[in-house]
Amino acid sequence: MPTKKQPEAAKTAGAVPPQAAGRKPWKKKTPVEVILSQGEKLRQEIAEAEHELEQKRKQLQKFDEAKKLFESI
Numbered sequence: 001m002p003t004k005k006q007p008e009a010a011k012t013a014g015a016v017p018p019q020a021a022g023r024k025p026w027k028k029k030t031p032v033e034v035i036l037s038q039g040e041k042l043r044q045e046i047a048e049a050e051h052e053l054e055q056k057r058k059q060l061q062k063f064d065e066a067k068k069l070f071e072s073i
Contacts, residue, residue, distance in 0.1 A: 029037070
């Protein structure tokens with residue numbers, strides 16, 4: 001019985017036009033566009049990582065200040 005339901009699901013999924021599903025049509029990128037988009041993606045990832053690292057440094061500084069307080073007691 002389950003084998004009959006699987007092809008029906010595939011038929012209904014294929015019957016939906018791509019624009020009705022809310023997806024943009026696929027556009028082939030040139031090698032230059034691929035390289036540029038990958039570079040931009042890396043820049044964004046690096047910026048996010050630097051932001052995260054800065055937050056962790058601030059948190060570490062607070063822990064160090066708390067450690068000094070505990071050591072002075």
